[in-house]
Amino acid sequence: MDKTGKSLTGLALQKFRKNFWGVLSLVFIVLLLFISIFAYLLAPDKTQNANWGDLSIHSKSPGFTVTMLHFPADLSSNAGFAKYFTGETNPELKIPILKYQVSKDSLTYFEYTDEPSLAVSKTIPLSEFKTTDKATIEKEYIRTQRFLLGTDSQGRDLLSRLLVGSRVSIAIGFVAVFISLVVGIFFGAIAGYYGGKTDAFVMWLVNIIWSIPTLLLVIAITLALGKGFWQVFVAVGLTMWVEVARVVRGQVMSIKQMQFVTAARALGYNNRRIIFNHILPNSMAxxxxxxxxxxxxxILVESGLSFLGLGAQPPIPSWGGMIKDHYNYIILGKxxxxxxPGIAMLLLVLAFMMVGNALRDALDVKSE
Structure with missing residues (x-):
């Protein structure tokens, strides 16, 4: 391979592109990011948090199909571009039905039930609709809905909940990792570079935090900050920086003894420039x-918090919360x-691990 005239970044990208699983995993992550951002465009249930459900159709198998009777509603509040990212706040009313009959001035329908003999019939006047024409009513207000992945325990579309729930799992991963990197790199860099009492204090702090079980520490921080969407992200991030700090500290202690760092000091560069421009870029792998x-x-910590009721609060969907709500169905035949959600979480975690390994190999200056 000809390396003449290529920068280190160019060489790293070239090596990364040759890693099939790394590139495939990166494509999967980008695709999942796209899906999470435009979840409401892709989800069959476009209500806010994909929260529409009916207990009469709960826990249905994938591919379940039912007839829906829709009622006219004022959808003006759903107008605008924002609904494509936040969902519809005022969805139209719809009811699962078994069968219906339209007469001259009324519509009689039987509500959906697993036992047709127990179905409850109701009659409503055609004035409830914007028209009294039978063909128009059947075309605009009576539709067949298919649930590709079935429905959950509350009768909500599982596919829609899965798509919208990807936002929480991806967001908590990115935010928590970002917080852990900022805090961990800062403390690890100053501990490794300055040494002495600074190093002793940082390592004392790291050991104290590391001695507390992660889940208990997250619960304590969550209770201190309060239950909420962003509070969980901050709490998880503040418990994960210790590993980053230890790794960065070791890397900095090793690299600061190298000749190019000594040369930087001889040229009069200040400590901040030496740390951030010379040492840290060589310790990122x-x-x-x-x-x-x-x-x-x-993601796993968020799942544990959701199980304890401290994660993303209902009705916000999250993969961890979906597992918590339905883990007992594993032995109930569904x-x-x-x-x-477990498989979706597995694939996302695996993709990030593969990308991390590919980047490690690509950024390793010692490898050919």
Whole structure:
């Protein structure tokens, strides 16, 4: 391979492109990011948090199809571009039905039930609709809806919840890793570079935090900050920086003894420039691997918090919360309710680990 005239970044990108699984994983992550951002465009249920459900159709198998009776509603509040990112705040009313009959001035329908003999019939006047024409009513207000992945325990579309829930899992991974990198790199860099009492204080702080079980520390921070969407992200991030700090500290202690750092000091560069422009860029390979592992840990910690009721609060969907709500269905003959978000979480975590390993190999200046 000809390396003449190529920068280190160019060589790293060239090596990364040759890693099939790394490139494939990166494409999967980008695709999932696109899906999470435009979740409401792709989800069959476009209500806010994909929260529409009916208990009469709960826990239905993938591919379940039902007839829906829609009622006219004022959808003016759903107008605008924002609904494509936040969902519809005022969805139209719809009811699952078994069958219906339209007469001259009324519509009689039977509400959906697993036992047709127990179906309850109701009659409503055609004045409820914007028209009294039978053909128009059947075309505009009576539609067949298909649930590709079935429905959950509350009768909500599982596919829609899965798509919208990807936002929480991806966001908590990115935010928690970002916080852990900022805090961990800062403390690790000053501890490794300055040494002495600064190093002793940082390592004392790291050991104290590391001695507390992660989940208990996250719970304590969450209770201090309060329950909420962003509070969980901050709490998880503040418990994951210790590993980053230890790795960065070791890298800085090793690199600061090298000749190019001595040359930088001789040229009169200040400590901040030496740390951030010369030492840290040469110590990022192991940090990237740690970040990929921390991404997986953040998702798992969020799942644990959701199980305890401290994660993303209902009705906000999250993969961890979906597993918590349906884990008992694994032994009740409908394991897909918990396996679907579990498999999605597995693929996302695996993709980040593969990308982390590929970047580590690409950024390793010692490898050919």
């Amino acid at each position: 192991p940090v990237i691997v740690i970040s990929a592992a921390n991404f997986a840990s953040a 394991p897909y309710l918990a396996l679907a």
